[in-house]
Amino acid sequence: xxxxxxxxxxxxxxxxxxxxxxxxxxxxxxxxxxxxxxxxxxxxxxxxxxxxxxxxxxxxxxxxxxxxxxxxxxxxxxxxxxxxxxxxxxxxxxxxxxxxxxxxxxxxxxxxxxxxxxxxxxxxxxxxxxxxxxxxxxxxxxxxxxxxxxxxxxxxxxxxxxxxxxxxxxxxxxxxxxxxxxxxxxxxxxxxxxxxxxxxxxxxxxxxxxxxxxxxxxxxxxxxxxxxxxxxxxxxxxxxxxxxxxxxxxxxxxxxxxxxxxxxxxxxxxxxxxxxxxxxxxxxxxxxxxxxxxxxxxxxxxxxxxxxxxxxxxxxxxxxxxxxxxxxxxxxxxxxxxxxxxxxxxxxxxxxxxxxxxxxxxxxxxxxxxxxxxxxxxxxxxxxxxxxxxxxxxxxxxxxxxxxxxxxxxxxxxxxxxxxxxxxxxxxxxxxxxxxxxxxxxxxxxxxxxxxxxxxxxxxxxxxxxxxxxxxxxxxxxxxxxxxxxxxxxxxxxxxxxxxxxxxxxxxxxxxxxxxxxxxxxxxxxxxxxxxxxxxxxxxxxxxxxxxxxxxxxxxxxxxxxxxxxxxxxxxxxxxxxxxxxxxxxxxxxxxxxxxxxxxxxxxxxxxxxxxxxxxxxxxxxxxxxxxxxxxxxxxxxxxxxxxxxxxxxxxxxxxxxxxxxxxxx
Amino acid sequence: xxxxxxxxxxxxxxxxxxxxxxxxxxxxxxxxxxxxxxxxxxxxxxxxxxxxxxxxxxxxxxxxxxxxxxxxxxxxxxxxxxxxxxxxxxxxxxxxxxxxxxxxxxxxxxxxxxxxxxxxxxxxxxxxxxxxxxxxxxxxxxxxxxxxxxxxxxxxxxxxxxxxxxxxxxxxxxxxx
Numbered sequence: 088x089x090x091x092x093x094x095x096x097x098x099x100x101x102x103x104x105x106x107x108x109x110x111x112x113x114x115x116x117x118x119x120x121x122x123x124x125x126x127x128x129x130x131x132x133x134x135x136x137x138x139x140x141x142x143x144x145x146x147x148x149x150x151x152x153x154x155x156x157x158x159x160x161x162x163x164x165x166x167x168x169x170x171x172x173x174x175x176x177x178x179x180x181x182x183x184x185x186x187x188x189x190x191x192x193x194x195x196x197x198x199x200x201x202x203x204x205x206x207x208x209x210x211x212x213x214x215x216x217x218x219x220x221x222x223x224x225x226x227x228x229x230x231x232x233x234x235x236x237x238x239x240x241x242x243x244x245x246x247x248x249x250x251x252x253x254x255x256x257x258x259x260x261x262x263x264x265x266x267x268x269x270x271x272x273x274x275x276x277x278x279x280x281x282x283x284x285x286x287x288x289x290x291x292x293x294x295x296x297x298x299x300x301x302x303x304x305x306x307x308x309x310x311x312x313x314x315x316x317x318x319x320x321x322x323x324x325x326x327x328x329x330x331x332x333x334x335x336x337x338x339x340x341x342x343x344x345x346x347x348x349x350x351x352x353x354x355x356x357x358x359x360x361x362x363x364x365x366x367x368x369x370x371x372x373x374x375x376x377x378x379x380x381x382x383x384x385x386x387x388x389x390x391x392x393x394x395x396x397x398x399x400x401x402x403x404x405x406x407x408x409x410x411x412x413x414x415x416x417x418x419x420x421x422x423x424x425x426x427x428x429x430x431x432x433x434x435x436x437x438x439x440x441x442x443x444x445x446x447x448x449x450x451x452x453x454x455x456x457x458x459x460x461x462x463x464x465x466x467x468x469x470x471x472x473x474x475x476x477x478x479x480x481x482x483x484x485x486x487x488x489x490x491x492x493x494x495x496x497x498x499x500x501x502x503x504x505x506x507x508x509x510x511x512x513x514x515x516x517x518x519x520x521x522x523x524x525x526x527x528x529x530x531x532x533x534x535x536x537x538x539x540x541x542x543x544x545x546x547x548x549x550x551x552x553x554x555x556x557x558x559x560x561x562x563x564x565x566x567x568x569x570x571x572x573x574x575x576x577x578x579x580x581x582x583x584x585x586x587x588x589x590x591x592x593x594x595x596x597x598x599x600x601x602x603x604x605x606x607x608x609x610x611x612x613x614x615x616x617x618x619x620x621x622x623x624x625x626x627x628x629x630x631x632x633x634x635x636x637x638x639x640x641x642x643x644x645x646x647x648x649x650x651x652x653x654x655x656x657x658x659x660x661x662x663x664x665x666x667x668x669x670x671x672x673x674x675x676x677x678x679x680x681x682x683x684x685x686x687x688x689x690x691x692x693x694x695x696x697x698x699x700x701x702x703x704x705x706x707x708x709x710x711x712x713x714x715x716x717x718x719x720x721x722x723x724x725x726x727x728x729x730x731x732x733x734x735x736x737x738x739x740x741x742x743x744x745x746x747x748x749x750x751x752x753x
Numbered sequence: 754x755x756x757x758x759x760x761x762x763x764x765x766x767x768x769x770x771x772x773x774x775x776x777x778x779x780x781x782x783x784x785x786x787x788x789x790x791x792x793x794x795x796x797x798x799x800x801x802x803x804x805x806x807x808x809x810x811x812x813x814x815x816x817x818x819x820x821x822x823x824x825x826x827x828x829x830x831x832x833x834x835x836x837x838x839x840x841x842x843x844x845x846x847x848x849x850x851x852x853x854x855x856x857x858x859x860x861x862x863x864x865x866x867x868x869x870x871x872x873x874x875x876x877x878x879x880x881x882x883x884x885x886x887x888x889x890x891x892x893x894x895x896x897x898x899x900x901x902x903x904x905x906x907x908x909x910x911x912x913x914x915x916x917x918x919x920x921x922x923x924x925x926x927x928x929x930x
Contacts, residue, residue, distance in 0.1 A: 380823040664809035709860045710827040727806040
């Protein structure tokens with residue numbers, strides 16, 4: 088039976104990328120200097136599966152690359168090689184190379200062959216170097232082992248796999264072949280447990296084996312062969328020694344003691360595996376859609392059901408259940424922010440080395456969950472903010488000491504819930520932001536007038552203005568002048584916001600506020616004639632009823648009104664949307680003041696209705712983009728309401744203003 | 754293997770019912786006393802007229818959008834689309850929801866028609882090419898004419914209808930002016 092392996096290829100890539108992430112975080116753990124056998128085991132296992140997988144799928148370049156990597160890791164694992172900073176850095180680089188190679192073979196990306204060959208060469212060099220230096224290492228480290236390995240001329244292995252072994256994809260015969268490569272192997276099969284033919288399940292294994300492996304073989308080599316199935320079998324490995332009774336006892340004991348440590352590590356991994364399944368995002372989305380439907384149907388039912396008292400209890404129950412169902416389904420799209428955070432230890436490691444600064448990254452709240460789309464889009468802005476903190480915030484060690492601070496700077500990354508939003512905070516204990524420099528720069532750039540007095544917060548806010556950068560030198564890390572304004576714009580496009588606080592000499596805190604999900608929006612329903620529109624609540628500044636004396640006309644046409652020293656242009660929604668309003672007199676209806684990109688306009692509407700959370704649906708799926716409309720949603724009664732595109736409306740108003748201004752000058 | 758076979762079968766099937774096959778099936782509907790037909794495989798559902806939400810800044814024939822089990826579907830009035838006389842919607846007025854293919858993929862569009870009449874089995878030889886009317890009548894949306902029981906049915910090319918230009922001819926003229 089031929090199996091088309093290509094269908095598993097995607098899974099292999101996904102798992103490999105995950106494996107690489109595990110390796111990376113493990114390596115960074117080692118970098119901390121802690122002698123952590125757990126993480127080196129994790130790294131080794133990840134490398135091992137990538138090697139195995141890439142071999143299966145014929146990615147020979149990846150396999151041979153990983154092979155060298157694995158050999159190095161193996162030595163580190165056995166304590167035959169010192170874990171050095173250079174070693175870890177090289178391994179980190181090779182993780183990058185592997186990621187690139189896998190990406191290249193997955194998506195046909197351009198591959199930097201030169202770099203890979205270079206890293207490969209350095210890995211091999213390092214591996215080779217050990218061979219020369221190894222006598223020292225083995226001599227010192229092999230004290231306890233040498234006695235056993237020298238004395239024995241082979242091993243007796245009692246191997247009785249559990250019945251389900253074949254279903255785990257492990258093939259005893261293949262393992263024996265591998266053992267056979269290590270030394271002289273004699274296999275005796277034990278068929279006691281084989282049942283009658285009629286009772287036999289062909290998918291199960293009833294055999295056990297006694298193996299005799301002769302020759303000078305290391306115990307660890309045998310453990311490697313069985314490492315994948317140690318939980319799926321009874322395994323007893325005893326050396327064939329001259330003193331069979333006494334020696335076999337401790338050796339047999341050493342087997343089980345070695346096993347539990349690795350077994351506990353693996354069982355941890357196993358529970359994580361069992362706790363999640365891979366589901367395509369489109370499937371999740373279609374479930375979310377269906378549940379959205381259910382919620383609408385439910386609310387229609389409860390409106391009609393009001394007339395039937397007998398139905399009330401059932402309908403109330405239905406409402407609770409659907410609401411809960413919707414919440415749970417929405418959570419399926421949520422991922423912990425650790426997906427973004429996990430890349431930062433590496434970033435901090437690399438950059439702090441490059442800059443020669445000592446920086447510690449402290450993260451908390453990694454388990455806070457965010458919508459997958461938000462996570463994807465917030466990554467770049469966060470990278471930017473962290474780079475800024477590292478580059479501009481944290482000082483050089485000597486400067487820090489001079490300022491009476493510990494030489495090692497700290498960057499905190501924190502995520503938490505706050506009032507229906509997710510807050511991500513990037514905080515550093517660096518030198519803070521020099522407000523006078525910011526102000527001087529802003530004046531120089533013509534962003535503000537020198538005569539205007541600005542509050543501290545307003546000065547800091549200037550950093551988010553387009554084209555603003557205070558870095559004296561443009562480094563390759565940050566300070567290219569495309570910084571914070573892009574960050575703010577990206578985060579605003581997600582429906583969030585950024586704020587900055589800073590105290591000179593003590594550090595800065597940047598607070599990023601994000602919505603829980605992009606699929607849902609807090610909306611204010613407004614009424615224009617018989618039609619209802621939804622205004623995103625985030626963009627509403629206030630709603631007000633105005634008096635005739637507040638109104639001004641630009642050239643007798645452009646309507647503006649004065650709100651606390653600000654002239655705000657008025658947009659009559661019914662004019663743009665060509666609908667029949669109840670009020671055309673501006674003092675009768677309401678003005679909803681909305682803001683986007685720092686610009687405000689007043690939308691003239693008939694009335695405000697309720698506030699509610701709405702599920703955003705795209706108009707473009709089946710129709711096309713419509714000016715002034717950002718999307719649609721389905722209301723409780725099953726009808727469709729349109730969501731206003733505030734930035735779009737502001738642009739429209741500016742066009743009007745510009746034409747008015749032209750008229751004025753003419 | 755099984756899936757490959759079934760897709761092949763499906764393709765064969767479609768060819769069998771489509772315009773090039775021996776026997777094509779069409780849903781016919783009535784618009785101002787005239788009979789039109791659309792490929793039955795495109796029809797998603799037929800439903801009675803329900804009020805829609807008007808979308809501002811769109812052409813007149815675009816009546817608005819409708820919630821079709823969670824999907825927001827645009828609804829187009831075919832009388833206005835073809836610049837025919839407008840009438841009041843009656844209980845017989847129906848919306849045919851169909852899928853339209855374009856370069857960007859498939860979309861759902863609903864059309865408002867006076868009434869649906871029948872599902873027609875049309876042998877390929879009964880489908881005649883559209884005669885050329887010159888400038889008088891635009892025939893670019895008509896795939897062919899079929900004669901069924903001595904009635905003439907205009908077979909609409911829905912992809913052409915909804916992808917070329919959403920504006921009816923007069924509006925284009927107005928824009929040119």
